[in-house]
Amino acid sequence: MIGTAAMPEAEAITFRNVSKVFGGVHALDAVDFSVGAGEVHCLAGENGCGKSTLIKIITGVYQPEAGAQMQLFGQALPQITPTLARKAGIAVIWQDLALFAEMTVAENIAFETMLGNRPRRVNYAAMRAKAQAALDRLDVTLDLDARLGTLPIAQRQVVAIARALVSDARLIFMDEPTASLTQSETDALLAVVRTLSMRGVAVVFVSHRLAEVLEISARVTVLRDGKLVGVYPTAGMTQSRLTELMTGKTFDQVVAARDTLANPVVLQVENLSRRGEFADVSFSLRAGEVLGLTGLIGAGRTELGHALFGMTRPDAGVLHLNGRPVSLRSNREAVAQGIAYVSEDRLALGLIQPQSIADNTVLSVLRKVTGRTGLLAADRQRDLVAHWIAELAVKIGQPEDAVSTLSGGNQQRVVLAKWLATEPKVLILDSPTVGVDVGARAGIFRIVRALADKGLAILLISDEVTEAHMNADRILHMAGGRIVGEYDPRQTSIAALEAAVYA
């Protein structure tokens, strides 16, 4: 079980009345922010709420408007520069970590010793000693001579933290640190953070997925539209309450679940197993049903999704589609059988970012928009794209614009359009709201619900219990590769479900 870090005794940084205006728009409006020495703090808010602007002001990249009061470690400062912030001990670990894959762990950690424009002799012994000392402070053992690229993401994150310690960081910002970690890796990271906190180094988690982080933090600062919503103790804070604070909307707590048990079964899964991924999974998915599949990261949800989509082959078990047994040898067969899969990694796997919205939409159905000549028929393509843009209410400029110009929520709609164009019977949605603002999520789920109403069978994979609870008709709980429970959202409270999943 994760313990909560101690409440702060002294303030590490104190910022008052911080504003920043870009082109007449208030990116930050009179925000106060403070972190105690050795405190673990959460900075929460939707994309565009001003989180990154605030960090950039604290690290001296941006200068705030006049009237701001800034204190770093007890010292009031009229102005902060990046050099000053670094010297004071403020470090930021961005999500991409900014490490060097071809270099050794030691070089990555003690990279600071190699900076400067004037060439100096590299002292490998001193560099290794520095790296080792930083790892010792974290109570972590890593092979100093291993090439960084051979390490899993979680260990690279430790390397990034150790690098910050080498430059004597006393306050470390971590941008979405748990986004790509499994549960055990997250636990290991949190153990490192606890060690840091005990040694007096403050850590600020910047995230909008806070389930694990909430438990270790003492306080959470919530920003919305550039304004401070408030600073709250995390004791008693739930994800759903935090969501309300971040969006300013009270999401009606009415669960959308309906009784679908009378509907015909579309997909029947019996005793499906794949070694090391999932075991003995059985469930049925009905027409017009939204079946939630939740559990912690690493529970085997995505792996199960891949197997149902024919991307991996199960070792044992049977799939029935509309009553007939099917064996999927590839995802092409799955598509032909009427199964569609929306990947959790929308940026890399779901969309071809530089290509146009139109091209992305027809990508999965190129055969349908081919004319008699065997060449792509522009008019069929245009009709299809227009149909889906209207159907899913995608907000776009021109269908010819690159997908990368769209917001997360609208990109997700394009991915949906791409798969709906294949006219599937079963739609697997893997974490459809990752990177989508809380506010835009409601729109996505309205579409999901409408699709179910038209008879589509939907498997909704999500690690956010609230999301599954609000939007699914039934919920399966997966842990350690097995289905360990089934819940009816109408009869189970969010709190009870959260307790079961995060136990």
Place this chain on the structure above:
Amino acid sequence: MRNFLRAYPTEAKLLAVLILICAVLALTSDSFATLGNLTSLLNNNAVNVIWAVGLLVVLIAGGIDISFAVAASVVQYLCVYAFAAIGGGNWGIGLLFAASIGAGLGLINAFLIHQFRIISIVVTISTFNAFFGLLMFFSSGRFLYNLPSWWSQRVILWEHQSPDGTWSEITLPVAVMAVAMASTWALIRHTTTGRQLYAFGDNAEGARRAGISIGLMQAIAFGWCGAMAGIGGLMQAHITKEVVPNALVGRELDVLAAVVLGGARLGGGRGSVLGCFLGVALVAVTQNGLNLLGVSPYAFKMVVGVIILLAISTSNIDLAQILAPKRKGRE
């Protein structure tokens, strides 16, 4: 030994292949493993190694340079006229002049790449054409033979007569090669600047955020490559005793292939001086062996092409992964 295998897997594999080929050649041809043959291999390939270590620095920094061989020709021409103008010169002046002009040409590449944010392959293909065009225009394609005597006279550093009466010797280009290798090694392994070059080639954005000066990195990489190109050009003219404007065109690809063969990564961040030497050596030994075995010279390029393909495609296969027992889970 274990550390060497771990830090330089490509180099270790290459070394094993080179030893194997040498062993086969020593057994099948009685003229391969002679002192005379091995020293002449060294003398004839010294210039390639000088160019290779220069290009290595650019590859490590994540760039590529197509223009250096033509730049070497430009340096040769300018050298001939400059030495004539100052009434002769000597090796000291010659090396300094060739390295400076070469570095200057390299800095033109660096400036264009950094200032206008154009990728290095496009810039250096352009400067390749520009340098070559200017050279042909001003030289009208004329060969130059009026080299000062210090430049065209062979400098023998060591010689030895075998019992059968044949002479073996080590000449000046080999010593220059050794210095080029040692200084490049010192730069990339043992200076902070060298490690910054690796970091920049590995993750340019990460390097920029860490506070590394990107412009300086480009200048050092292309400047170093240019200086080595100039020195290599000086040595090449020393060997051939003439300056021919189009003699070096095409050599850049041979050198590039050898450097990549030696484990340098085209994306940046990886490569070693030892690998450069081994890469050049493998190609040279193979050609030499085919020659001694009486294979038609027309087949050389084909065989060398196949070797490079084999070496590069197998270097992506991790033997440990194939031999390890199948583990659970994906991959």
